[in-house]
Amino acid sequence: MSHTPSPAAAAVEVGTKDLQGPGVVTCPNPKMSLWSNHPRVFIDVATTGEGKCPYCGTVYRLQAGAKVHAH
Template sequence: MAGSPIPHFHNQQGHAAIEIGVKEFKCVGSKPPFDHPHIYLDMGEDDERVCPYCSTLYRYNATLAFSQTMPEGCAYVENAA
């Protein structure tokens, strides 16, 4: 993903698992101001990864677009200050 923006995902709703269309991403936990450090995660050869901060289980789904999630609405876009 060199040269590409890293997508950010959140789990504001407390889902047991979130499917995403990328293997390299950042987890922010909940939306600010209740977020945790925005941690970079890489699934590598695996199809799942658990965030060490919030324990959200992320699953890779090749049918999803870059910032698409299942359930919907878990992509996070940082506001430019």
């Protein structure tokens, strides 16, 4: 089965408190409707400042000026 990302996918700005593990966010995120769920994926936003979900096309952007600290 193939899934094509929606061309009208939303962009979500995330802060450091939204990150899990080594600078990643999960999609679907807790604010998404239950009907739109897909398998959970971990998206790296720390490396380049943004990442895109391969299922729904949602773009996650790290807030300007946010600093990701390694443990």
